[in-house]
Amino acid sequence: MYVSVATEPGGSAPNEDWVAGTPSLALVLDGLSTAGLDTGCRHGVPWYVAQLGGHLTAALAEYERPLTDGLADALERVARLHPECDLKNPGTPSATVAILRERPDFFDHLVLADSPVVLEGAGGITVLTDLRVDEVCQDLRAETEQFQTGTPEHRASVAKLVAAQREIRNTPDGYWVAGAAPEAAFHALTGTVAADDVRAAAVMSDGVSRLVTEYRMATWENVLDRLREGGPTSVIRRVREVEATDPHGRRWPRYKAGDDAAVAFCQRT
Template identity: 85%
Template sequence: MYVSVATEPGGAAPNEDWVGGTQSLAIVLDGLSTAGLDTGCRHGVPWYVAQLGGHVMAALATPARSLTDGLAEALEKVARLHPECDLRNPGTPSATVAILRERPEHFDHLVLADSPIVLEGTDGITVLTDLRVDDVCQDLRVETEQFQTGTPEHRASVARLVAAQRKIRNTPEGYWVAAATPEAASHALTGTVDAVDVRSAAVMSDGVSRLVTEYRMATWETLLTQLRDSGPAALIRTIREVEATDPHGQRWPRYKAGDDAAVAFCSFA
């Protein structure tokens, strides 16, 4: 498997996405926004995703280990790195997770929250994602979309939404993300597909997938074609050009004018 990667912050703030790849792994993490609220952690989201990404890759260096077990081990080890922080805080740094692993004759995949994996196969496109977060706090989401991006009203609305999401994050009544406890790994969506059915694949944060799902300025087929022809960095530049046409989120309501973006494109000989 040949993996090419790119990531870029959505603005002046540090990048809270993380991407990594090897000859058999492609991993994307999308750090969750804190909206300026307390996290109980002195390190921050960029530190968290960098630590978690490295530990996930190390845990999955053994091909026989399941993706779920590897993620659980990584979550436990990262928690041990900062015991002085309040890891019980509902806003403790957290992230979505998307993993694709090549093994002889098949691919394993894991998604935890809304960073998708897109498979191009002999029968078309398959999108693997976890959209449980879309089922919660819908009234606050609608409220946030009423305001122009970047206004004080919009920032206050995003903070209310994030505060409400935190109360049900990593609970049976809410949705699951990677945070401070290994339990979240058992709630990821996992599966296996035959290698002969996969021609290419892309693992991405929602800062990339929104080009298709929210902006509707591409299809999955054209997105994969651009990745194949021009590479991940060029795709992210395209997303920035699209976002620049709607800087205040009036055509496409969103939390930020530009979201952090990360993508790993997987091709095969």
């Protein structure tokens, strides 16, 4: 398959998204916000997603290997890179994961948390995502959405929400993301579809998917059409145009005015 990619930070802070494409693999990682809280790690989220992305790409070069096994192996290898850090800290750097892999006659997919894989076929659009994070801390999320983005009250509320999420992250009572423990890989949502059922696909962080899911300023069909016509950068540009009309989060309450964005667009060759 032909894969084109783009990523862009949401503001002045370093980009915590990561994207890669090979002739058989599309991969997006979305580093989780630390909200200024202690992580126990001296390296930071951008370092973490870069290391995980590289190791995961290498681990999945063998196309018969299950995606969950490759992810577990990559998580273990990255943990070994910084044993001096407190990897048991509930805020240890972590990320969502979205993968699409082509192998003879099939496409495999994996999603861990809310970065989706979107498949376009003769029967329409299929969206593969993991929204378990939306089921937790709903009261604190509603509290955060009361405040104007960027205000001291909003920042304090986001920090309170993130702190609560951390306590149930990667536990049976919470939700799962890629962190220090390989076990998280086996809680990902996975599947396989026949290659003939896929004409094109997009793998993205929620900084891109929110154009459809939260802002409702496009349909998935619109997004796929824009990817075909202008490539990944054109979709990210559209997200920024929409966000610029609501810089304080009044119409669309959110954690930050602009989120990091990453997308890989896959076309059959």
